[in-house]
Amino acid sequence: MPHIHVIHENEEWTGPLLRELDALGHPYRDWHLGEGTLDIGATPPAGVFYSRMSASSHTRGHRYAPELTAGVLAWLEAHQAWVLNGTRALALEVSKVAQSAALGQHGIRVPRTIAALGRDRIIAAARNFDGAFITKHNRAGKGLGVRLHKGVDALVDYLDGPEFELSVDGITLVQEYIESPTPHITRVEFIGQELLYAVRVDTSEGFELCPAQSCEIGDAACPVGATTSEKFVIID
Structure with missing residues (x-):
């Protein structure tokens, strides 16, 4: 064998x-x-x-x-x-830029996204968006680096503040923010091009989430009245 x-x-x-x-x-x-x-x-x-x-x-x-x-x-x-x-x-x-390009190649719509390298380029990219937008790491995982900004001034404060962390590959994505009717995203898993299951993820406390046991968040990070298990619900 x-x-x-x-x-x-x-x-x-x-x-x-x-x-x-x-x-x-x-x-x-x-x-x-x-x-x-x-x-x-x-x-x-x-x-x-x-x-x-x-x-x-x-x-x-x-x-x-x-x-x-x-x-x-x-x-x-x-x-x-x-x-x-x-x-x-x-x-x-290891590249959300590559992921977005692949999705677009197959006719799957993605939010408008601009990849930027360098502080001034990130700010310039943000000026292309009306209203709120998000920044995220190009190379990440578990929702690392995802941040919502109400405008360019808020972004500048973030970039110059102590909470900003550059993507490990140096590339920051500035992306159109699409507000969901409910504070959830849906993660889907495929094997052999067949849907295995879908997981509804509660994002009311942010996007740095992972359903794997090794990076599961504790109850203290859940919204009031919610349990950790309710953060991740298999729906299909």
């Missing part, structure tokens, strides 16, 4: 998968790329390579894990290895 090589940088996210592989008796390699080396001249081992690399790796002290993973995946693909979530998937994972 071929090995399953699980490429990742987060033990908490991959733990349930590895336990299930143990239960099924499938041989696997836990390939943690928070650090490591790659012998470019070597031939990859046999097996299936499954990448779980995340855009939020830097929040766990693994700033360059996606860059190393990009090299590993390119090496695997050059040897025609069987790779799930290869270089194309990783390129989408």
Whole structure:
């Protein structure tokens, strides 16, 4: 039976998968790329390579894990290895600009978005919007860096204040704000182009949210009268 090589940088996210592989008796390699080396001249081992690399790796002290993973995946693909979530998937994972472009290519509408590098460019981009807009990190995860601004003056105060944190890749997105009838977003999960489930997420306390157990917010961060479980409700 071929090995399953699980490429990742987060033990908490991959733990349930590895336990299930143990239960099924499938041989696997836990390939943690928070650090490591790659012998470019070597031939990859046999097996299936499954990448779980995340855009939020830097929040766990693994700033360059996606860059190393990009090299590993390119090496695997050059040897025609069987790779799930290869270089194309990783390129989408670490760039909201790339994600928006891909959605538009398939006819899926997205809010107007301007990518900006540099403080003055961020402010100039914001002047293209009438009314409220949001800023967010181009490379993030868990809703990192999402901030609502009522106008350019509020943005300037934010950029010059202590709360501003630059995206790990330096690129800030300035995006049209679309107010929802209710304070919720819907996250959807697909496998093999088939809808697996949808999760309704309460955003009344902000957008830095993640339904995974390893980054679940505590009850203290929930709106009054709500429980943590109500922040994330599977609706389909």
